Amino acid sequence: MPTDVSPEPTTDTVADAGSGGRRAALIVNPIKATTADVEGAVRRISAEDGWEEPLVIETTAEDPGHGQAREALAAGVDLVIAAGGDGTVRCVAEELAGTGTMMALVPLGTGNLLARNLDIAVDDPDAAVESAFRGTERTIDVVHVTVDRAQDAHVFLVMAGIGYDAAIMSDTRDDLKDKVGWLAYVDAGIRNLPGRPSRTTISVNGGKPFERRLRSVMGGNCGKIMGGLEIFPGARIDDGLMDLMTVAPKGKLGWLAVVGKLVARGKGKSKDPSLEYFQCRTAEITLREPLEVQLDGDPLGRATHMAFEVKPDSLRLRMPLGYKDPAVVSEPLP
Known part of the structure; x- marks a missing residue:
């Protein structure tokens, strides 16, 4: 039989x-x-x-x-x-x-x-x-970050940055987080709005370095933060790429232009320097003076150099069954 x-x-x-x-x-x-x-x-x-x-x-x-x-x-x-x-x-x-x-x-x-x-x-x-x-299993990218040319690298899963964004994470009050949750980050953001831009040199995918005067440089593996705001439009956690964002508000009303472009999900004037995006597998950031660094919201102190490298398909991860936004994963689940 x-x-x-x-x-x-x-x-x-x-x-x-x-x-x-x-x-x-x-x-x-x-x-x-x-x-x-x-x-x-x-x-x-x-x-x-x-x-x-x-x-x-x-x-x-x-x-x-x-x-x-x-x-x-x-x-x-x-x-x-x-x-x-x-x-x-x-x-x-x-x-x-x-x-x-x-x-x-x-x-x-x-x-x-x-x-x-x-x-x-x-x-x-x-x-x-x-x-x-x-749940269902997916394999996602992780991004390795070397800070100040240290021998050992860290990783992040969502985003990392140097400058204004990291200052927010470092300056958020724990007692306020216990009372109002993620709105405590808004408080820290407002308190850290004043400041001057830092002269920054950036190299993407090993290309020719270029200079900017910036308040913040952030690398994103996926795009959403608290409040549902998507600051890396179209970033996918499994595409083998990192999205790099530079923030350069100009003048007293410069932050309004940054917020407006964030709300518009990166659309608008292509030559607007207040917010620029680059996609890459590697990136190198060098500053003239040390600024705060954060990885997935964890403050790491001050640094003048960050090197990013995407490691595709590095982490097996369980997540809920069901549809996933194509802005998060490359092939949404049915």
Whole structure:
């Protein structure tokens, strides 16, 4: 009699049907998790789907996720769930990128930038945990950043910058974030509006350097920030490219031109220097004087040099099933 051979299940089918012997690690920021039983949800879904008891590791003030991610990798887990703010997510991703181990996230912070871009529930930890186990798998780019020609590079998933944007992140009041959430960044933005431009040299894809007088230079892997504002129009997290934006307001009303062009999603006068965009795989930024640096909202101090390099398809990531905006991923899900 013929033998009935079933097709091998896809990754998503395995996730939905359960996988005996598989194990997840939960890396959780205990400060961020005070109002949500994320660990309970991870244990519950692990049991429901036939996974082994999860490995649970808390971050600390001294180590926001790097060592914990390495511990999870050493344990040979199949899925690493980063539960915390953007800093926790970035540190875990920095260790997982290039390893082939699946990552998921449960947003518990204020900005939750990557989660907002990927339609991961920012106000429903249970739904985010369910997506971590039962969602769809995508492979995304990460961008490596070297600051002041350091030997070791950092990574970012959403955006990084030097200048005004980083000053906002560095100057945002934690007590205000606890009270009004992401509006605290607006407060810091207004307080940092005054300032003078910095002479900046930029090279894109190894090309001839050019100079600008700028308040900020930002690299984007995907485009959306808090409030639904899309500051990198059309940026995709899986296209092998980074979007570079320069900000150069002119005069007292210069910021109005910047905001207007942001609202218009980069459209308008092509020669308007207040906001310029470049697409690239590599970029190098050099300043005459040190300015604040940020990666995915994490302040890194001051620097005069940043080098960016896109690493395509570096990180396996779980996200919710369903449609994804083509401004985020190259091939939207049905």
